[in-house]
Amino acid sequence: MSRHGRVLVAMSGGVDSSVAAVLLREQGYEVVGITMKTWDYTGSGGRTGKEVGCCTLESMNDARAVALKHDFTHFIVDIREEFGDWVIERFTEEYLAGRTPNPCVLCNTHIKWAALLRRADALGCDYIATGHYARLRRDEATGRYVLMKGLDPNKDQSYALWGVAQAHLARTIFPLGTYEKPEIRRMAADFGLLRVADKPDSYEICFVPDNDYRRFLRDRVPGLGERVAGGPFVLQDGTVVGRHEGYPFYTIGQRHGLNLALGYPVYVTHIDPATNTITVGPREELLQQRLTARGLNLIKYDRLHEERPAVGKIRYKDEGAPCLVRQTGDDELEVHFAEARRAITPGQALVLYEGEDVLGGGWIHTVGEAATVRDT
Structure with a gap:
């Protein structure tokens, strides 16, 4: 025993x-x-x-x-x-x-x-x-x-x-x-584990070993490329500035591979799957302060009964930033960052920290317009 x-x-x-x-x-x-x-x-x-x-x-x-x-x-x-x-x-x-x-x-x-x-x-x-x-x-x-x-x-x-x-x-x-x-x-x-002691860390998605998710999607969904190719790249005011390969093949914040010559750098700022439209714009249009998250799992507390300060991470390599978080429903959080964050991306995880402790997290659902800076 x-x-x-x-x-x-x-x-x-x-x-x-x-x-x-x-x-x-x-x-x-x-x-x-x-x-x-x-x-x-x-x-x-x-x-x-x-x-x-x-x-x-x-x-x-x-x-x-x-x-x-x-x-x-x-x-x-x-x-x-x-x-x-x-x-x-x-x-x-x-x-x-x-x-x-x-x-x-x-x-x-x-x-x-x-x-x-x-x-x-x-x-x-x-x-x-x-x-x-x-x-x-x-x-x-x-x-x-x-x-x-x-x-x-x-x-x-x-x-x-x-x-x-x-x-x-x-x-x-x-x-x-x-x-x-x-x-x-x-x-x-x-411990004598010589076969593994110097093994390099793996960072790719395990089931996409070539790290090409676009290739994976094309293989996974027959005819996807042909079905979504040719949708418009538009500016925030709706001006069409080019055509893209299909909305699933782009991510918020992407700059490279757009093949747009507008005289200044542009980034993907919004993806509309219903119309196969991708909005692009200058870097500052990626900046947002507000988001909502759903699919919650609260860890430190069973519920956030009142608005509280936290540090929010919006992606794995994010260092985190001060924010105020408020639970607005059984399965929804609203987060206001003290300063605008770059490329908050629906589908990614929001993880909230209180010091070294994880308060909990959820999936980023919507990203709001730039909010007024709030005191954190």
């Missing part, structure tokens, strides 16, 4: 999840490793010549080798059907709706945690664990589990975890949250 219980560790075959598994074993947990096959090249295309990511045979073998070396059980499970239904379909639907999706958050919220917990229950595991750089604590006053930023600001992954439900956080362990990435690589070497 282990000192701390039995834990199911999601292992991608990379350095982070490998070290997470061995760390937990060193701490006295009974570790069971699991690698989830979420997709394959046959279905997604975009072969790059070298298979990289968490679903390749090489990665699965690397995860299994770690388990064998450190004497714990390892399973491989096929969740391609679950992953496709939730993540890939929604990824496609969001672009077709004129929004820019974040598949990693969808995966964490609807697939990774739910799928892990189902397998954990089947295997008699008390907890699940991942190699994410985030921390977790229980607030004794409220009884809620509070997600916190990872200690390493360069690797903090709390933004991608805002959608994980309280019941799932209650059974989650983040072994790497208090470490910095260079320490993890040194630990990997110390």
Whole structure:
């Protein structure tokens, strides 16, 4: 019997999840490793010549080798059907709706945690664990589990975890949250994990290995390119200034690839899927202060009963900015930033912070006109 219980560790075959598994074993947990096959090249295309990511045979073998070396059980499970239904379909639907999706958050919220917990229950595991750089604590006053930023600001992954439900956080362990990435690589070497210690981090969308989502959409939706090509590029006043390749192939804030010669730089400022119209304009037309978010998951509190200050992040690499947040309904937040933000994008996640704690988040639904600056 282990000192701390039995834990199911999601292992991608990379350095982070490998070290997470061995760390937990060193701490006295009974570790069971699991690698989830979420997709394959046959279905997604975009072969790059070298298979990289968490679903390749090489990665699965690397995860299994770690388990064998450190004497714990390892399973491989096929969740391609679950992953496709939730993540890939929604990824496609969001672009077709004129929004820019974040598949990693969808995966964490609807697939990774739910799928892990189902397998954990089947295997008699008390907890699940991942190699994410985030921390977790229980607030004794409220009884809620509070997600916190990872200690390493360069690797903090709390933004991608805002959608994980309280019941799932209650059974989650983040072994790497208090470490910095260079320490993890040194630990990997110390643990004898030489096959993964120097593995590069993967940043592409896992099911789009060539990082070309436009190619992926064309492959996924037969005839899409022909159906949407030729729509108008317009200025804010409606003046037509050119023709585009189709609204799903553009994102808010995009400058390159527009092929417009207007004598000054222009950016995509609005996408209208109903009319296949893309509005472009100068950089200042990307600046907005107000948004609404839906599809909420509140973490630190069960509800935001009054307007409160926070720091809001509007994309993964965003440093965050001061704002006031007000819950306007059971599933809607209104956010006013103290200063205008660039390229707030429907479909991306808004994540709200109170110091190191994640208040919660939601999907950016609408972006308002530039609002009056409010005191934060």
